[in-house]
Amino acid sequence: MSGPEIVRQWIDERVDLREMFAPLMEKTVPRHRFSHWYLLGGVTLFLFGVQVCTGLLLLLYYRPSMSEAYESVQYITNRVAFGWLVRSVHAWSANLMIFMAFAHMFSVAFLRAYRKPRELTWMSGMVLLFLCLGFGFSGYLLPWNMLSFFATKVGTEVPGRMPVIGHATLLFMRGGEDVGGATLARFFSLHVVVLPAITASMVLLHLLLVQKFGMSVPPSVEKEGHRFGSKVKFFPNYFLRDVMTWSVALMVLLVLAVIFPVELGKKADPFGSAPAGIRPEWYFLSQFQTLRLLPATILHIDGEVIGALAFGLAGALWVALPLLEGRLGRNGSRWARISVLGALVYLASTTLYAYFTT
Amino acid sequence: MATKVVSPPTSDPSQQLLKPKSRRKILRFLMGGSLAGVWMSLVYPLVRYLIPPAEANVATNEALAGAVGELKPNSAKTFRFGTHPALLIRLPNGEYQSMSAVCTHLGCTVQYQPGTQQVWCPCHNGRYDLNGRNIQGPPPRPLVTFDVKLRGEEIHVSRRQDA
Numbered sequence: 001m002s003g004p005e006i007v008r009q010w011i012d013e014r015v016d017l018r019e020m021f022a023p024l025m026e027k028t029v030p031r032h033r034f035s036h037w038y039l040l041g042g043v044t045l046f047l048f049g050v051q052v053c054t055g056l057l058l059l060l061y062y063r064p065s066m067s068e069a070y071e072s073v074q075y076i077t078n079r080v081a082f083g084w085l086v087r088s089v090h091a092w093s094a095n096l097m098i099f100m101a102f103a104h105m106f107s108v109a110f111l112r113a114y115r116k117p118r119e120l121t122w123m124s125g126m127v128l129l130f131l132c133l134g135f136g137f138s139g140y141l142l143p144w145n146m147l148s149f150f151a152t153k154v155g156t157e158v159p160g161r162m163p164v165i166g167h168a169t170l171l172f173m174r175g176g177e178d179v180g181g182a183t184l185a186r187f188f189s190l191h192v193v194v195l196p197a198i199t200a201s202m203v204l205l206h207l208l209l210v211q212k213f214g215m216s217v218p219p220s221v222e223k224e225g226h227r228f229g230s231k232v233k234f235f236p237n238y239f240l241r242d243v244m245t246w247s248v249a250l251m252v253l254l255v256l257a258v259i260f261p262v263e264l265g266k267k268a269d270p271f272g273s274a275p276a277g278i279r280p281e282w283y284f285l286s287q288f289q290t291l292r293l294l295p296a297t298i299l300h301i302d303g304e305v306i307g308a309l310a311f312g313l314a315g316a317l318w319v320a321l322p323l324l325e326g327r328l329g330r331n332g333s334r335w336a337r338i339s340v341l342g343a344l345v346y347l348a349s350t351t352l353y354a355y356f357t358t
Numbered sequence: 359m360a361t362k363v364v365s366p367p368t369s370d371p372s373q374q375l376l377k378p379k380s381r382r383k384i385l386r387f388l389m390g391g392s393l394a395g396v397w398m399s400l401v402y403p404l405v406r407y408l409i410p411p412a413e414a415n416v417a418t419n420e421a422l423a424g425a426v427g428e429l430k431p432n433s434a435k436t437f438r439f440g441t442h443p444a445l446l447i448r449l450p451n452g453e454y455q456s457m458s459a460v461c462t463h464l465g466c467t468v469q470y471q472p473g474t475q476q477v478w479c480p481c482h483n484g485r486y487d488l489n490g491r492n493i494q495g496p497p498p499r500p501l502v503t504f505d506v507k508l509r510g511e512e513i514h515v516s517r518r519q520d521a
Contacts, residue, residue: 150466150467150481153464153465153466154464154465154466154481154482157464157465158464161464168409171409171410172408172409175410176410176413177413177441178441178442182410270443271436271437271438271443271467272436272443272467273436273443273459273467273468273469273480274466274467274468274469274479274480274481275480276469276480277480278466278480278481288482291464291482291496292482292483292495292496294496295496296463296492296495296496296497296498297498302498303496303498304463304464304496304498
């Protein structure tokens, strides 16, 4: 018997590998014309893995203080061998991960995979999306450049305008009245400790729920009689398809990171003017454009207060989409489809509007 | 002949309290209450810890903005007024004007635009005139303006007394 086989047998005698992996081996994935949309969740998870790996590498050199943060990122980019590549992959992978998370969310929304009994899967997924945005927001500040400084200033000011709890929220986020060293320390610990810990447990819950309920077959496919339709085994058939997709994602990621390495910009100056053409990362452009378009006051209330409340309300309604659809009875599915389409159109149009006008 | 045991009616309220069900209720209340107390005594300091202590609010009334001759007419610079940035503008006629550089919309730092002779916030495209009045875009309030005094070669800026 070969070495690895002896080890496998030794473990098998103790934990019964067959029984342990039975759920995975017996899992099947429905095969129909929308099956490829199932791949998006896996790609998002893969990119999260890339983030963890490259993030750990960046941690070896990054120093989270006002006087050293920018310089340490400069050091990583210019002095450390392949430091530019690690940083560039981390930044690009972050963007791709958020893009894939949005694509996954909309595919689930359009195929109405959130219906009973999968409401909790949808909600845990939404929490994961918010966590991704939290990663993006907190990580953006860490290089401590002009853009990140003002993005953080505005990004913390918006929740700070909420009635009653606004100021406490602002102080909690900034670690003081202004964006400074305390903010950097908070964002750093959030980015590398708090968010990864919460995300890891959320991913586990999300995957357990996906495993428990299996993949949802879209209602339109079900109507066509998919009930008796074909399935593929998850392992190894579908898993190999996953691995293929991940390989493509990795190649795209490397090409982007090498051809368009991320820039560092100028060091943050808390007393300097915000540079012209300043705008947040693309995934916050929709909110950014909304804030630009809102008038100074609406019914004697400041426009940005209305904006902050509207973002919160829209987010809450979106998370509750499966419950609302159930509440609306027979018309529920139609309303849900209109809302999903409306949300996509609004997000896409305001994002493009901001992109081409700043 | 079977004897029937009849329990005496419980008229005494203290005896009623001792009924197993009510005793359980009381114990649950006491246990639950003390557990909640223990949790609160943990949560309260935690929440307070997360919100940083208030900073000593040293109200700045005056700051050195720059030197005479530093700015050409129709140009501006930012300087530090206490803990916040402020703007010193030299108007085309050579006079000085100063105001807070913190946009009243969402706190970005504004800049002077020589072309339009307006103060502009690049974050959300808000505009103010040279008196700090919000004239376009989302800013809800005007910028706080300061008094400018020349002392020898130095330009000093101070908070308006009526403000």
